[in-house]
Amino acid sequence: MGKSSVRALWKAKLEGSLAKEVLGADWERDGRRRKFRGTVLGIDSSLRGTGLAVVEFAGDDRGVLLHSETVRMAKSATMADCLGGIYRAVASCCGQFDVLHVSLEQTIYVQNFQTAQVLGAARGAAIAAASVAEKPVFEYAPLRVKQAVVGVGRASKAQVAKTVMGLLGHGAMLAADEADAAGVALCHAFTYRAKVE
Numbered sequence: 001m002g003k004s005s006v007r008a009l010w011k012a013k014l015e016g017s018l019a020k021e022v023l024g025a026d027w028e029r030d031g032r033r034r035k036f037r038g039t040v041l042g043i044d045s046s047l048r049g050t051g052l053a054v055v056e057f058a059g060d061d062r063g064v065l066l067h068s069e070t071v072r073m074a075k076s077a078t079m080a081d082c083l084g085g086i087y088r089a090v091a092s093c094c095g096q097f098d099v100l101h102v103s104l105e106q107t108i109y110v111q112n113f114q115t116a117q118v119l120g121a122a123r124g125a126a127i128a129a130a131s132v133a134e135k136p137v138f139e140y141a142p143l144r145v146k147q148a149v150v151g152v153g154r155a156s157k158a159q160v161a162k163t164v165m166g167l168l169g170h171g172a173m174l175a176a177d178e179a180d181a182a183g184v185a186l187c188h189a190f191t192y193r194a195k196v197e
Contacts, residue, residue, distance in 0.1 A: 042185030051177025
C-alpha cells in the first residue's frame with residue numbers, strides 16, 4: 001500500500017467515510033449513511049484459545065461490550081474436547097444474549113497443513129454452533145477487519161487492541177483473543193449492509 005493510499009484511508013477515517021473508501025458506493029444510499037443496529041458475536045477462533053466478544057450497537061459508531069471471554073483449553077485436552085468446548089461456548093453466548101449476527105475472520109494462509117486443519121476445525125465448531133442456533137454467520141478477511149477498525153490494513157495486533165478499546169469505551173485492555181473477536185464484531189457493524197429490495 002502506497003503513501004497516498006494510507007493518507008486517503010486516514011483522511012476517510014477522520015471524515016467519517018472510511019467504510020465508503022474501503023467498500024465502495026454501497027456504503028451510502030440516498031445520500032445518507034445507514035448504521036447497523038443489533039448485537040454481534042465476534043469470534044477469533046483457535047483450538048486452545050478462542051476469543052469471544054458480544055457487542056451491542058445502537059446505530060452509532062460505538063459499540064457496548066456486553067461480554068467477552070477466552071475459551072481456554074488445557075494442553076492435555078484432546079482435539080475433540082477442544083472442539084466441544086468451543087461449540088458449547090458459542091452456543092452459550094447465542095443463547096444468553098440476543099445475538100443478531102455472528103462474525104469471524106476468514107482462514108488466513110498458513111504453510112503448515114496440520115495447522116490449517118486445526119484452525120479449520122476450530123472455526124468449524126464455532127460456525128456449527130452459530131448455525132444450530134440459527135444465527136447468520138459472516139466472514140471477513142483479516143485485512144478488511146484492520147482497515148475497518150484501525151484504517152490501515154497492516155496494523156499490528158497492539159494497534160487493533162488499542163483502537164478496539166477506544167471504540168468500545170472500555171477502560172481496560174482486553175485479552176488479545178478477545179480484542180481480536182471484538183474487532184471482527186466492530187468490522188461487521190461498520191461494513192454490513194442489509195440487502196435493499
